Amino acid sequence: MARGEALFRQGDRLAALYQVRSGQFKSGHSDPGGRYQVTAFPTVGEWLGLDGIGTDRHCFDVVALESAVVVPWCYDQWMHRLNGDATLQHDFHQTMSREIVRNQALLLLLGTLTAEGRVAAFVLDLSDRLCGSGQPGLSLVLRMTRNEIGSYLGLTLETVSRTLSKLQSEGLLGIDCRRLQVLDAPALRRMAHRAA
Amino acid sequence: MARGEALFRQGDRLAALYQVRSGQFKSGHSDPGGRYQVTAFPTVGEWLGLDGIGTDRHCFDVVALESAVVVPWCYDQWMHRLNGDATLQHDFHQTMSREIVRNQALLLLLGTLTAEGRVAAFVLDLSDRLCGSGQPGLSLVLRMTRNEIGSYLGLTLETVSRTLSKLQSEGLLGIDCRRLQVLDAPALRRMAHRAA
DNA sequence: CGGGGATTTGAGCGCATTCAAACGCAGTGG
């Protein structure tokens, strides 16, 4: 699918679950007041659409941030397969459970960290998921805007920009607009784990 | 189980899933830095222990805030039952999915609302879950401390206290230490949906 | 090469936090 294209939209009926083969996505939600918040940046290996099982309708949008490939699994067929395969069923439950845990980690982040800690955690998380366990100096491309990052972290786009600049001036990471490299993962990790 | 007793603790091996029959609980997580954050206040009807499926170990503590009753389901037996019953399996998936969605709603809350909006949302959520759809004037008992509420909402205990006092002085709710009643649900709802 | 969105940077402000003190209440022991 192409950059900017939606895999599904909030309110769509649940048709299939998807597994990401390549590409970065954003998953978001707009509330009654009309504002929009990014709730995740899914990427390779993750499942999309799990939010729709609860009510048969999707609660979030999922949009591709670059050209991407996903494998669709028709929901009914998938359930039928699970029902005959205890191992696959267990794997699937583990996936959903981990999704719950992942969100709770994010809650902790939003509830306790300063802007610096949030951005550090975001950078580490993204580099882990895109490059495997943070090899220092490895460069990656941020497909999302500062605004989207801010929405995800509960910050304004200006604060995100300022914080990235600050972390760069301290030598913890290199950043050239969308291109980013982690230089001092341990220091970032310390920020991400420290209290507000 | 008695007030203050733990159903399970972070790191415990997953033995069973539990359904709450009565009582209020808190679910929390302590991070490497040693700080503790409340991530939910489960109550009647909710499932406990779903976080443990992903890794076979629980990622959170669950502690009773008052004497409570839960129904345990041995995990292996439960999985076996699911495997032969497509309807039950679907119900269970819906439960897990809703858990995911619930957390994302909380993310939105922490990411976008002011202290006032957060407290309003908390009060409404709690009264909905304890009393059914907010009947005005109905009084309920907060089993958790201001500190626990603040931890859950990403605020300090002082801010929670101040905000509750303010909402009371505006006539939106009545509060006498642990006893609380919703007086103007629509106004609270507006606060909880308004932007920061 | 021009246009528009994204990004960076600055200045001032406001909300929530931090620090601090006083009060209420339950449990305990003299």
Add this chain to the structure above:
DNA sequence: CCACTGCGTTTGAATGCGCTCAAATCCCCG
């Protein structure tokens, strides 16, 4: 019965972090 202690709550004052408003610059893309 009352002082004493500990914990939870309330309230006040001052600080500071992140937001708002604003302007300049960069970069992608047509």
